[in-house]
Amino acid sequence: MEKVTYDPIGEIRSPFEEPSAVPVDPDEPSGAAGRVELDPEFEPGLDGLDGFSHVTILAHLHRSPADTLRAHPPFADGLEVGVFATASPNRPNPIAQTVVRLDSIEGTTLYVEGLDLLDGTPVLDLKPFAPKPSLLEELETGWIGEHLDQEY
Template sequence: MRISFTAIGIIQTPFTDIAGMPIQPSGATNVPGQLVLDAQYEEGLADLNGFSHLILLYHFHLSKGYSLTVKPFLDTVERGLFSTRAPRRPNPIGLSIVRLDRIDGCILHVLDVDMLDGTPLLDIKPYVPTFDMRSDARAGWLEQSQERSASLKSDQRFREKK
């Protein structure tokens, strides 16, 4: 089945290269960015101001190809792709939770960005603690090393192969 999406806008960030880019929003605390929406979607931003956090779905637009096993940045062991957040995936869709600072027309000013400048934005959803937070959640193999994720940046393993 073929599915296609149209970007609703572009994510602007200070990261023009994968090298040194945070891996997850936890490693991007206070890094500012903007979600620049196409004008036709401005009406859809009504009532969003009351939310502190947003869930962003976006396209890993520079990702090419994938492998079903990868060596994640927090591990030295090959893992199944779907047990990781590696960007090279069959459907290169990213997900990040960012903090909403303010909205100016079609521009949402956000904090904690961990994506490349120019990333196509597919959707915005409000983060709702009652719906989204799970007190009984487990992190599988990542439980041993997830506390290190905030200090790590992207490495060369996720650069595109020439």
């Protein structure tokens, strides 16, 4: 199949300089404040996003090796599963999908909370986070549900 090529639309500014510093424990979600800095040309694309409390960031995990199909989730003792059953950054196409709280937008800078991305991470896309309630009513959460006290 043909390769797919994207031009990043901007970059993450976060307090995390190294992969080991990025928070991974879902019981203690990152409160890290930071910024999504888009290129100025994309300003018309942000109109209306400020009405949403949360934004999904799709970003390219530029420091992930993408060299394995297996993962050991950090919060599940010894469990090994397939990468596609996890959010592990080390996956064939290392695209992060992360939801952050949107505090404000100034020009093409988004001020956000709850970042779990390295400083300098290239941003590919932004979308409003607005899941359908009907989805949540019928959710089963596989190995995550067995390893966490999450209620749905």
